[in-house]
Amino acid sequence: MGGGLVGLSIAYAFSRNNFKVLVLSKNRNESAGFVAAGMLATHAEGLEDELLKFGQESQSIIPKWIKSIEQDSNIKCGLKKMWHSSSF
Ligand SMILES: Cc1cc2nc3c(=O)[nH]c(=O)nc-3n(C[C@H](O)[C@H](O)[C@H](O)COP(=O)(O)OP(=O)(O)OC[C@H]3O[C@@H](n4cnc5c(N)ncnc54)[C@H](O)[C@@H]3O)c2cc1C
Structure with a gap:
């Protein structure tokens, strides 16, 4: 649930472990990752x-x-x- 960094990361992890994944997101464009500075x-x-x-x-x-x-x-x-x- 949610197409931000966390939702997509979880979806990716499940997908890599052979689960079939469907990501549901209200408005992907509002995900914070699009504006984040990207510093780790x-x-x-x-x-x-x-x-x-x-x-x-x-x-x-x-x-x-x-x-x-x-x-x-x-x-x-x-x-x-x-x-x-x-x-x-
Ligand atoms: C200006 C700014 C700068 C930043 N800089 C950094 C940085 O340099 N380094 C760093 O590590 N972090 C940074 N961050 C923080 C980082 O970007 C966020 O912590 C991270 O992107 C959050 O990801 P998320 O998936 O948890 O949430 P979000 O990105 O908020 O994604 C949530 C998604 O869920 C969807 N959603 C919400 N409610 C529902 C619902 N009921 N049903 C379906 N979908 C729903 C939304 O539409 C959205 O797409 C920054 C944040 C901002 C705002």
């Missing part, structure tokens, strides 16, 4: 302790996940590493 900067979100660790671990698997999306879709996502980050 867990360390800059004011998180602490376990939540920061969880965010950093999540961020560390993004390159692998992006590679999978690029291979499956044949579309470049444009992920760029702008500076050194221990979680990237």
Whole structure:
């Protein structure tokens, strides 16, 4: 449900695991991802302790996940590493 980044990510994960997926979205054009700055900067979100660790671990698997999306879709996502980050 919902055609934003989260809804589509969940749909992609299910689809990759051989589930048949139907994405229902009220208005895909209002999804925040269309206006987001696109920064993956867990360390800059004011998180602490376990939540920061969880965010950093999540961020560390993004390159692998992006590679999978690029291979499956044949579309470049444009992920760029702008500076050194221990979680990237
Ligand atoms: C200006 C701006 C800059 C940002 N910059 C960054 C950034 O640099 N880095 C970062 O990590 N994050 C950033 N974010 C946050 C990030 O973009 C959002 O957290 C993320 O895109 C949210 O995705 P979502 O799928 O949860 O929600 P949404 O993008 O809001 O998508 C929800 C979708 O569900 C649909 N929907 C709603 N209700 C229903 C319903 N009842 N039935 C069916 N569909 C429904 C909506 O139409 C919408 O398409 C930014 C956000 C904004 C607004």
